[in-house]
Amino acid sequence: MANWIPLWLHKLSSPPVFYRFAGTLRPWAIALALVLGIVAMYGGLVLAPPDYQQGNDYRIIFIHVPSAWMSLFIYAVMGIAAFIALVWRIKLAEVVAMASAPIGAAFTFITLVTGSLWGARMWGTWWTWDARLTSELVLLFLYLGVIALYHSFEDRRQGARTAGFLALIGVVNVPIVHFSVNWWNTLHQGSTIRLLGPSTIASSMLWPLLTMMAATKFYYFASLFGRVRADLLALESGKDWVRQIAENEVRR
Amino acid sequence: MNPTRQRRLTIIIAVLAAVIIASALTVYALQQNMSYLFTPSQVQAGDATSYKTFRLGGMVKQGSIERSNDSLKVTFTVVDAAGAMPVEYTGILPDLFRENQSVIATGHMAGARFVATEVLAKHDETYMPKELKDAMAKAHAGKHIDESANQDKQQL
Numbered sequence: 001m002a003n004w005i006p007l008w009l010h011k012l013s014s015p016p017v018f019y020r021f022a023g024t025l026r027p028w029a030i031a032l033a034l035v036l037g038i039v040a041m042y043g044g045l046v047l048a049p050p051d052y053q054q055g056n057d058y059r060i061i062f063i064h065v066p067s068a069w070m071s072l073f074i075y076a077v078m079g080i081a082a083f084i085a086l087v088w089r090i091k092l093a094e095v096v097a098m099a100s101a102p103i104g105a106a107f108t109f110i111t112l113v114t115g116s117l118w119g120a121r122m123w124g125t126w127w128t129w130d131a132r133l134t135s136e137l138v139l140l141f142l143y144l145g146v147i148a149l150y151h152s153f154e155d156r157r158q159g160a161r162t163a164g165f166l167a168l169i170g171v172v173n174v175p176i177v178h179f180s181v182n183w184w185n186t187l188h189q190g191s192t193i194r195l196l197g198p199s200t201i202a203s204s205m206l207w208p209l210l211t212m213m214a215a216t217k218f219y220y221f222a223s224l225f226g227r228v229r230a231d232l233l234a235l236e237s238g239k240d241w242v243r244q245i246a247e248n249e250v251r252r
Numbered sequence: 253m254n255p256t257r258q259r260r261l262t263i264i265i266a267v268l269a270a271v272i273i274a275s276a277l278t279v280y281a282l283q284q285n286m287s288y289l290f291t292p293s294q295v296q297a298g299d300a301t302s303y304k305t306f307r308l309g310g311m312v313k314q315g316s317i318e319r320s321n322d323s324l325k326v327t328f329t330v331v332d333a334a335g336a337m338p339v340e341y342t343g344i345l346p347d348l349f350r351e352n353q354s355v356i357a358t359g360h361m362a363g364a365r366f367v368a369t370e371v372l373a374k375h376d377e378t379y380m381p382k383e384l385k386d387a388m389a390k391a392h393a394g395k396h397i398d399e400s401a402n403q404d405k406q407q408l
Contacts, residue, residue, distance in 0.1 A: 049381035053348060058379060087261045123372045124346030130288050168268065172275045183279065185288045185309065187356055189377040202380040 013092045015232045016241040022225035029222035036215035043208030051205075057121050058205075064114040065192075066212040067107045071139060072174050074104035074220060078146070079171035082164030091235065092228075094160035097167060098150050099227035103220055105143035112136060123187060131180035132188035139177055142170040156235060289356050293335030295366075308337060308366050309356045309374070317351060330355065330366075341368040348373035 011017050044062035051058040081097035084090055115133070120126045127133065146163045153159030181190045193199045199206065236242050289309035290300045300306045308330055316329035325342045339357055349355060349371065359368035 049383065051379050052382045052385035054375070061379070083264065086264055087257055122346065122348055122375050124349075125370070125372055128372070168264070169271050171268075172271055176275070176279065183283055187288065187372060187374055189375050192377040192379060200376075200378040202384055204381060205379050 013090050015091060015236050015239075018092055019229055019232050019241075019245075022229050026222055026225040026229075029218045029225065033215050033218035033222055036211050036218065040208045040212035040215055043211060044205075048205045048208055049202075054122060057118065060114050060118045062208055062212050064111060064118065065209060066216045067110040067114065068136070069213060070216045070220060071104055071108040071111050071136070072177060073217075074100050074107060075139065075143070075167075075171070075174050078104060078167050079174070082167040085164050086161060086168065089161075091157070092232075094157060094164065095228050095231045095235065096224065097164050098146075098160050099224055099231055101143055101146045101150070101163075101167070103223050103227075105140060105147065107216070108136065108140040108143055112140065128187050130186040130188055131184040132177070132186050135173060135177040135180050139170075139173055142166070142173060146170070291332040291335065292330055292337035293332050295337060295361075296335050300361075305358065305360045305369075307356050307358050308339065308368070309354070310337070312349070312351050312353050312355055314351045330357065337366050338364070339366045339368055339371075341371050343371070345371055346373040348375060 012021060040062065045059055048059070050056050078097050078100040081093045081100065085093035085097055112133075115136075116126045119128075146167045149166055150159045150163035153162060180186060181188055192201050193206070193209070201209070233242055233245070289307040292308065292310050294300065295306075295308065310330040310332040313329040313331045313336065316327075318327045320326065323342065324344065325340070326345065327338065327340050330337050330339050339359075340362075341357065341359075354374035354376065356372045356374055357366065357368035358370040358372075359366055361367075
């Protein structure tokens with residue numbers, strides 16, 4: 001095996017080790033997601049001042065924008081996990097990829113719904129076929145396709161690899177969603193937060209947005225770890241380490 | 253790396269490369285002929301002649317909004333950096349519609365006039381409190397509005 005991969009990372013890909021690792025981190029992730037989420041909500045809905053054009057209606061960005069970021073971030077994680085699963089056939093990577101799909105689909109759905117609510121008020125329409133909206137809808141369909149393909153196989157691992165292939169191909173849509181507002185004339189506005197160059201948002205509105213971004217990340221990890229743990233138990237149900245856990249549960 | 257993994261890696265990278273090239277070409281082609289909107293100067297240059305209905309995008313010219321007294325009919329002029337186009341619309345306008353606001357109107361040409369069936373307000377990516385906006389407006393004496401107008405023009 002290639003020796004540039006550190007040994008601890010190698011060990012972490014073993015199901016029983018990851019099961020314990022995820023079990024330890026999950027409560028912390030849940031707690032951080034809750035605390036940061038409440039702080040961000042308070043900052044966004046109470047502390048942040050109304051916008052100069054949109055008044056209070058702009059406050060939906062504290063849900064919409066972090067969800068949109070997560071919809072892309074989770075797809076990227078799913079794509080990388082699917083790539084590892086396809087080349088190295090690591091069981092954990094398959095499980096991570098397939099457990100990410102429903103969470104990502106949920107965030108994509110929230111993005112589309114909140115964007116639609118905002119668009120009805122600000123643009124004057126619920127939906128329009130511009131490049132950003134259309135590519136985000138394609139992203140939702142990709143997630144749903146991955147979920148459907150995974151569940152259409154009797155054998156879980158076979159299903160994970162086939163769906164992983166679709167997930168991997170769909171990765172090309174991620175930069176299209178992100179850059180659609182620059183590549184085409186769209187109704188959707190360009191990026192407000194820029195990594196390079198100044199952001200066009202007041203700092204009193206920016207910090208709740210970034211806090212919510214952190215909260216959604218922690219929520220994703222909490223949700224992912226829970227799903228992965230359950231899937232690992234089901235997948236390895238005949239193995240000794242699972243039997244051990246089951247016996248301990250019974251004794252308690 | 254063992255031969256099986258090596259082979260799988262090669263196949264997957266080849267498939268990925270093919271998909272990326274295919275979608276890059278598609279995106280490139282769509283950039284040429286997938287236009288969500290036309291600007292007034294593009295319409296006047298004849299770019300939109302092949303479409304019966306199309307979207308017209310630009311800024312609402314200052315002082316050009318005229319509302320009818322007895323109906324919902326409203327006329328205004330949409331401008332971009334180089335052109336201007338009179339627009340006629342009957343219906344309810346979105347909240348953000350006003351002078352110097354970017355709008356996107358769907359409709360058709362009737363002579364030199366654009367008859368819109370739908371008018372959408374394009375929002376820019378700037379978010380700031382009202383107090384800050386007022387302070388900036390005082391400091392720049394209206395300069396900021398010109399700046400954001402120019403930004404919108406660049407985007408269109």
